[in-house]
Amino acid sequence: xxxxxxxxxxxxxxxxxxxxxxxxxxxxxxxxxxxxxxxxxxxxxxxxxxxxxxxxxxxxxxxxxxxxxxxxxxxxxxxxxxxxxxxxxxxxxxxxxxxxxxxxxxxxxxxxxxxxxxxxxxxxxxxxxxxxxxxxxxxxxxxxxxxxxxxxxxxxxxxxxxxxxxxxxxxxxxxxxxxxxxxxxxxxxxxxxxxxxxxxxxxxxxxxxxxxxxxxxxxxxxxxxxxxxxxxxxxxxxxxxxxxxxxxxxxxxxxxxxxxxxxxxxxxxxxxxxxxxxxxxxxxxxxxxxxxxxxxxxxxxxxxxxxxxxxxxxxxxxxxxxxxxxxxxxxxxxxxxxxxxxxxxxxxxxxxxxxxxx
Amino acid sequence: xxxxxxxxxxxxxxxxxxxxxxxxxxxxxxxxxxxxxxxxxxxxxxxxxxxxxxxxxxxxxxxxxxxxxxxxxxxxxxxxxxxxxxxxxxxxxxxxxxxxxxxxxxxxxxxxxxxxxxxxxxxxxxxxxxxxxxxxxxxxxxxxxxxxxxxxxxxxxxxxxxxxxxxxxxxxxxxxxxxxxxxxxxxxxxxxxxxxxxxxxxxxxxxxxxxxxxxxxxxxxxxxxxxxxxxxxxxxxxxxxxxxxxxxxxxxxxxxxxxxxxxxxxxxxxxxxxxxxxxxxxxxxxxxxxxxxxxxxxxxxxxxxxxxxxxxxxxxxxxxxxxxxxxxxxxxxxxxxxxxxxxxxxxxxxxxxxxxxx
Ligand SMILES: CC(C)[C@H](C(=O)O)[C@@H](O)C(=O)O
Ligand SMILES: CC(C)[C@H](C(=O)O)[C@@H](O)C(=O)O
Numbered sequence: 001x002x003x004x005x006x007x008x009x010x011x012x013x014x015x016x017x018x019x020x021x022x023x024x025x026x027x028x029x030x031x032x033x034x035x036x037x038x039x040x041x042x043x044x045x046x047x048x049x050x051x052x053x054x055x056x057x058x059x060x061x062x063x064x065x066x067x068x069x070x071x072x073x074x075x076x077x078x079x080x081x082x083x084x085x086x087x088x089x090x091x092x093x094x095x096x097x098x099x100x101x102x103x104x105x106x107x108x109x110x111x112x113x114x115x116x117x118x119x120x121x122x123x124x125x126x127x128x129x130x131x132x133x134x135x136x137x138x139x140x141x142x143x144x145x146x147x148x149x150x151x152x153x154x155x156x157x158x159x160x161x162x163x164x165x166x167x168x169x170x171x172x173x174x175x176x177x178x179x180x181x182x183x184x185x186x187x188x189x190x191x192x193x194x195x196x197x198x199x200x201x202x203x204x205x206x207x208x209x210x211x212x213x214x215x216x217x218x219x220x221x222x223x224x225x226x227x228x229x230x231x232x233x234x235x236x237x238x239x240x241x242x243x244x245x246x247x248x249x250x251x252x253x254x255x256x257x258x259x260x261x262x263x264x265x266x267x268x269x270x271x272x273x274x275x276x277x278x279x280x281x282x283x284x285x286x287x288x289x290x291x292x293x294x295x296x297x298x299x300x301x302x303x304x305x306x307x308x309x310x311x312x313x314x315x316x317x318x319x320x321x322x323x324x325x326x327x328x329x330x331x332x333x334x335x336x337x338x339x340x341x342x343x344x345x346x347x348x349x350x351x352x353x354x355x356x357x358x
Numbered sequence: 359x360x361x362x363x364x365x366x367x368x369x370x371x372x373x374x375x376x377x378x379x380x381x382x383x384x385x386x387x388x389x390x391x392x393x394x395x396x397x398x399x400x401x402x403x404x405x406x407x408x409x410x411x412x413x414x415x416x417x418x419x420x421x422x423x424x425x426x427x428x429x430x431x432x433x434x435x436x437x438x439x440x441x442x443x444x445x446x447x448x449x450x451x452x453x454x455x456x457x458x459x460x461x462x463x464x465x466x467x468x469x470x471x472x473x474x475x476x477x478x479x480x481x482x483x484x485x486x487x488x489x490x491x492x493x494x495x496x497x498x499x500x501x502x503x504x505x506x507x508x509x510x511x512x513x514x515x516x517x518x519x520x521x522x523x524x525x526x527x528x529x530x531x532x533x534x535x536x537x538x539x540x541x542x543x544x545x546x547x548x549x550x551x552x553x554x555x556x557x558x559x560x561x562x563x564x565x566x567x568x569x570x571x572x573x574x575x576x577x578x579x580x581x582x583x584x585x586x587x588x589x590x591x592x593x594x595x596x597x598x599x600x601x602x603x604x605x606x607x608x609x610x611x612x613x614x615x616x617x618x619x620x621x622x623x624x625x626x627x628x629x630x631x632x633x634x635x636x637x638x639x640x641x642x643x644x645x646x647x648x649x650x651x652x653x654x655x656x657x658x659x660x661x662x663x664x665x666x667x668x669x670x671x672x673x674x675x676x677x678x679x680x681x682x683x684x685x686x687x688x689x690x691x692x693x694x695x696x697x698x699x700x701x702x703x704x705x706x707x708x709x710x711x712x713x714x715x716x
Contacts, residue, residue, distance in 0.1 A: 090553045120483045120591060141521060148556050158524035159557030163499060166516035195448045198506050199517035228612040233478060250608060254586040
């Protein structure tokens with residue numbers, strides 16, 4: 001039976017970068033005789049405009065039926081002021097993550113040697129940087145109940161959210177992180193705020209418990225404030241980091257920015273069976289949307305991750321990654337990673353160059 | 359009536375750095391005829407060892423009676439594994455903040471020109487850096503109820519905390535931040551996660567409302583993940599940042615580390631009447647405690663903040679800051695900020711040098 005990939009362009013630069021990534025996907029599909037069927041659907045602001053909701057029923061059904069999903073990006077100022085909190089582009093993304101049980105978010109922060117200068121950090125601090133952040137994606141304060149805004153005595157309004165994890169949720173993401181560490185440098189740093197938050201005391205306890213099953217992996221713990229500091233001070237001390245949804249959101253963005261080339265970083269969000277959604281780490285960049293300036297490489301590298309993790313096509317994934325490295329060696333750069341002596345190209349030219357390199 | 363300063367050395371390097379800061383405080387007290395009465399009390403791990411609790415009644419009473427408080431630092435591995443969550447050093451610190459209503463936490467991240475090389479960031483990215491982070495300190499998820507660990511059906515344990523702010527709490531910290539911005543470059547960036555968390559939707563709304571009272575201050579909003587990223591990418595874009603307790607904990611540590619010299623950064627925690635607790639931004643550094651290696655300058659600069667904000671002795675504060683700058687110009691450095699060609703000194707030598715420069 002042929003496998004099925006759902007493509008969700010989304011908003012802002014989403015459609016442009018996804019167009020380039022599709023070129024790459026279609027080429028390897030044909031060359032390797034994968035017989036993939038590729039469909040598109042609406043999500044985020046684009047879906048709000050067309051249907052009134054950020055995650056239409058058809059999109060959710062198609063996402064459930066797919067073997068893997070490729071997402072561009074969602075969101076933009078056009079929808080930010082929508083007074084109805086349920087009708088925001090982000091709710092489309094959060095809805096897919098949650099409805100499909102995509103709890104395991106892998107966010108690599110890798111410094112490409114060709115782009116070492118792009119970092120705001122000194123070369124000796126970041127050269128060779130290769131961190132994997134494992135973020136829990138379907139629980140924690142993002143989804144905790146109760147939540148909302150209520151009135152107290154005297155009509156004073158109060159906003160509230162609930163940060164909650166049960167042992168099973170923690171164990172599940174913990175295993176993903178320990179397995180990932182086992183396949184890398186065997187060092188796992190679990191990030192929490194166990195000196196203040198009870199929910200993370202449980203987190204730490206379960207990580208300790210799991211570590212007995214992974215005696216070959218060295219487990220350490222770090223408070224989130226210190227982790228943010230250590231990422232700036234000495235990021236190469238980390239191999240794999242594991243943390244909850246909210247801390248992971250913050251730390252993975254900080255870690256990505258250490259490389260100076262967030263336009264290069266893909267991500268995967270996986271369920272228990274390896275089905276996943278793949279997307280660039282960066283956002284929808286509405287300020288440059290439609291101008292052909294966006295860097296499609298993070299999305300193209302997300303295709304590679306998709307082939308490797310969800311479609312069992314590791315060889316094609318390797319080829320795509322090699323092709324990306326090759327175009328960087330050729331000196332091609334989109335605006336975000338441009339530097340002296342290199343050749344600045346558009347989104348489409350970059351996509352075509354990767355296709356050519358393949 | 360004479361004013362009254364309570365000194366809380368705390369744990370780790372706390373006693374050492376506080377000893378040096380006291381030398382400085384005693385000198386200016388005498389020279390300027392302030393007639394300050396200076397007392398000491400136990401807090402944190404030191405208090406647990408002596409009395410069984412991190413915040414003894416006498417300490418709390420003395421803190422309430424004081425006009426200002428100088429704190430070293432609390433915490434250490436010795437007490438980290440205490441199974442009773444209420445008997446941890448951090449609870450002493452959190453108890454003082456909360457019982458004294460010290461809701462307004464000011465954390466400057468300033469790069470001293472003499473220490474520009476200490477940053478892990480490129481000089482052009484951080485030279486002249488001067489950010490003030492205003493962190494809410496007595497609310498949010500640090501203190502929200504309900505909280506704890508409970509059993510669900512089937513005996514599955516679940517940890518939970520509550521992130522909550524009411525309009526008055528937000529307005530109160532908002533005013534501190536707008537006032538601070540007004541006295542600086544008149545730019546305030548409020549950090550939230552209003553695309554996901556309802557409590558921060560209310561936060562954003564109140565900040566917008568307040569900004570009508572401060573038409574001379576330019577208000578902007580940023581999601582916390584982007585803020586973490588922008589601090590790494592282009593930190594000089596910020597003047598004053600305001601955020602809640604948890605995000606402020608993370609972002610202020612990241613911002614402090616941008617300077618590369620967290621041993622230089624003081625902080626103030628103020629109540630509604632300007633009474634405050636003053637402490638260095640760094641922690642208790644148990645690994646170097648008792649070795650005379652700690653940098654006392656953040657604590658000495660905390661004394662300067664105390665004189666300025668709580669004791670109305672701005673002139674003495676200016677003199678202390680000038681003296682610190684002078685010892686840096688003289689080339690004196692503790693180990694944490696040491697570089698080639700400078701003279702490495704101990705904690706006490708550094709304190710004595712500031713006294714001499716005064
Ligand atoms: C768009 C937003 C809801 C999302 C998140 O906070 O998870 C994004 O920042 C991310 O990290 O994927
Ligand atoms: C020690 C700890 C409870 C404290 C906090 O999280 O507030 C510290 O990290 C700080 O920032 O002052």
